[in-house]
Amino acid sequence: MRKQQGIFNNIDWVIVGIYLVMVLLGWMNIYSAAYNPDHASIFDFSQRYGKQMLWIGIAFLIAILALIIEGDFFSGIAYIFYGITILLLLAVLVLGKKVNGARAWIDIGGFSLQPAEFAKFATCLAISKYLSAVEFKIKDIKSVAPIGALILLPVVLIMLQPDVGSDLVFASFVFVLYREGLPGGFLLYGFLAAVLFVFTLIIDKVDLICALMSLCFLSYLILKKDIDTTIYFTLLTIVSSVICLYFLNHTITIFLSNTIGKYITIDSPDILVYLAFFSMLYMMINVLINRIPKDTWLFLAPLAIAIVMVFSVNYAFSHMQQHQQDRINILLGKKSDPKGTEFNIIQSKIAIGSGGVFGKGYLEGTQTRAKFVPEQSTDFIFCTVGEEWGFVGSLIVIALFLVLLIRIIHVAERQRSVFTRVYGYGVASILFFHLAINVGMAIGLAPVIGIPLPFFSYGGSSLWSFTILLFVFVKLDAYRFQVLR
Amino acid sequence: MNNKFAERKYVIQAIFIAIGVLFLFRLFYLQIIDEDLKIAAMNNTTRPITEYAKRGVIYDRKGNPLVFNQVAYDLNVDLKEIKNIDTTELCSLIAISKEQFIDKMRKLSYADPSFQKQISPETYAALQEKLYKFPGFYLQKRTIRKYPKPIAAHVLGYVGEVSDNLIKKNPYYKSGDYIGTLGIEKYYENDLRGQKGVKKMLVNRFNRIIGSYKEGVYDTAAVDGLPLMTTLDAELQEYGEKLMQNKKGSIVAIEPSTGEILVLVSSPTYDPNLLVGRKLSETYTALSLDENKPLINRATLGQYPPGSTFKLINGLIGLQEGAITPETRFGCNRGYTVGNFHMGCHAHFSPLDLREAVQHSCNAYFAATFRASIDKGSESTETRFNKWRDYVVSFGLGSRLPSDYLNQETGYVPTVKYYDKYHGKGYWKSLTIVSLAIGQGEMSVTPLQLANMTAAIANRGYYVTPHLVKMVNDKPIDNPEFHRVRKIPIDSANFEVIIDGMYNVVESGTAAGGKLKNIPFCGKTGTAQNPHGDDHSIFIAFAPKDHPKIAIAVIVENAGFGATYAVPVASLLIEKYLTDTITRPQMEEKLINANLLKSKNTGEKTAGNFQ
């Protein structure tokens, strides 16, 4: 066994270097966003930049601590740590203090902690531990189920707080599972589910279901290579729909509202409804005449799942809090209200857009100074970057993140330890998701979901948890030569 | 080891990079292409605060202020900031009813945020203390005009709110701005108004001001308007207005050598302090409904037949054209008779020479002179008439003088075209139009033109366009028109003859009642026939005879013969101007007390007697 020469031995300086640069840039932007001319001292602890200075100091201690600890400690402690985190998540539901309508914070010895932040780290460790078990292989749905449970448990607990932002981050583990052998279809289905999710919010559910039914039926016909029927059916449907629409509208409407209308409201039947109605009619006749063909389920099952999803999303959406509904509606372009919820996105875009190529200069951001953008030192810290440093600054920050992510994947891939590799992918995925949602939100490409930009946003909990997440990986990497020796 | 899935690292990295690139495209669009966001940012964070400039002070020729500024506060409302307020308290503070409050709130807009204009100093003090209770309400500092003495209202004009029409035409003006609307305030608007300043203030998202924008580098300071020194003599103007009180008419006095207007009185007048700020529209309506029409500046808008004063011009033309000599005598037997034509005259000895004819204002003499001028030589009547007319026009008659007082009428000197139309081409002769000889008929002049004509005679053949302002910002006014000498094509020797006659008018002629002991002055009375009522009394004069300092024209409407009212008015003003004393308090008192306005109750006039 090689003798350990010091805690900084073998550590990946690229990752550590980027980390240090980001933390420094982050602090500078917080200083600008929270700048108070009466308290300009960077050590003024009444101001956010003063406090962040303290949080950074503590984060460095945490990083060093992570590097000191033995490399195999983390894999050993993974499940225990996961368990403790789950307990904390339960505790926060009971003991937590309510901030902005969510019970997300817990006081421990004077510090306010956000257990959800650490749940990401804990879950990441637990997944790595589970996947690195020698006998484990992702073969089918059944083998993935325990991992799903590992992920879903904290998700459900966080959902109860409720903290949608933190919950979404757990979706990032799909990248980890994909790397470890989860069928590519999951990624695809996940993508399709996301598309369907968005459509559900945009399009009326009746139309959407009708469209899904028609799509399903048409693909069924096409896959059966029954081209003639496809053409005849399409023509028949369109012609009869037009006839119904223009000549028999009333009769058909009464008929439909007496049948389907008992379960779903049909305001005005349109061509999609007729298309779906006739395709289902044709299918039923087909089934009655030919008995049920074996492969029909291949099409009916996804259809059923899609319909269930449409209804559940619709249900969930209508039971969401008003401000969350508004945020999503605005993102989807369904609602415009410049002085209300949309205000934040507009202001954020104005701040970033006004930066131009080179920005307005450090501490010169008018939008930043005037505090137009809410939560600018936390969720909207990217606005400060965009306004004061311009496109060049934004490009540098995004490039830094991409270099970090790719470096982490590169480092993960050089590991002989499956645990470290899986953990590395977990770190990269979590950071990526935060970047995507946070920056996407600031530039109007993602809904307003309050999650921090790693290393940049103000706040102890998030900085510490990202530091732990990253430096445990740095430690595991430095430790790689000791593995299997 | 899951090596068979190792290739998937590329898929994952590709997704990461794809999202990163997508973000960069979006950022490129937002930060470099989309200009709207930059403009939005500018509008977002700054709010222009207007700093109103102080309007220039207007002085008289001796440096006494005629109008200066007074600080006033408007109560304005920022609609974006307004929140639920205690309307009852606010209403009682500014002394308005709840209904008025609702009405005012309805009329508010972002363009015109003014809620209550020119609140009183007491209200201001009370309001200032409690303003924090009414979010959205703020006090805007303005200056309004203040007149230390209620004189020269017509000359100074007034300052009113800028009209919507002008806002469209001139982008400098914004709703609620003040602008000179008449008189000097209008003509010298650009000098007087100064330059509004704008302070760019940084506002937060609640539209609350949090400081100046970029340490004020984009701010423009308000530049105060320039002070003007007018040609008016405030003391003389005040005295003139006092003499003319309760009479309709006007006085225009000019310094002949410079064309500077010393006095410009139009009576009845009004207190200019009434046409200020909040009271303006209300007072204006009341004044415009007054049957004596105090808003009309009779000195420049009133058009009267010059009457006998015009005989001087005909005498001058006759001399210059060689139609007569100073020694030419014409007989007069109670008038001028040619065939069936008869023009009456009063009793006097006969025949008269030119000087005597002026002194006694003989109609027959000037009818004969006029006809001699028109009929001289072999040229056609039209050609001769045009020549005659050129002389008349050279005195500044028949068109607006290029003065700095814009609101003038032209007066009228008939043309060949006019007579051709009226009598038919070739159907009119010198006798047809002989009423021009004595300043009657179609001809008309304004008091300003009459005074200018007098100045031209006093100068023995030239005038400088009469004007009202001599200094702008302590520098002589640079309008070349006000320094240009306009020659009259008549020899100065001819003027001396007429002036001799004018001297005799005052010494022992029709204006002897106005004679001054130590000041030799020259004048000519006139009576303007008024088809609607009593004739107008006219008197023109200048003094002293040599090196004249003042030329004056006085018209008192419906006062009868020229000597009755116009002569004492001119005489008193000349005396006051040249000696700064009044030696005839009795005359002064009678004049001041005379009331020629129709009394609303009795319909009677109370006239004095001055002969």
Ligand SMILES: [Zn+2]
């Ligand atoms: Zn006579």
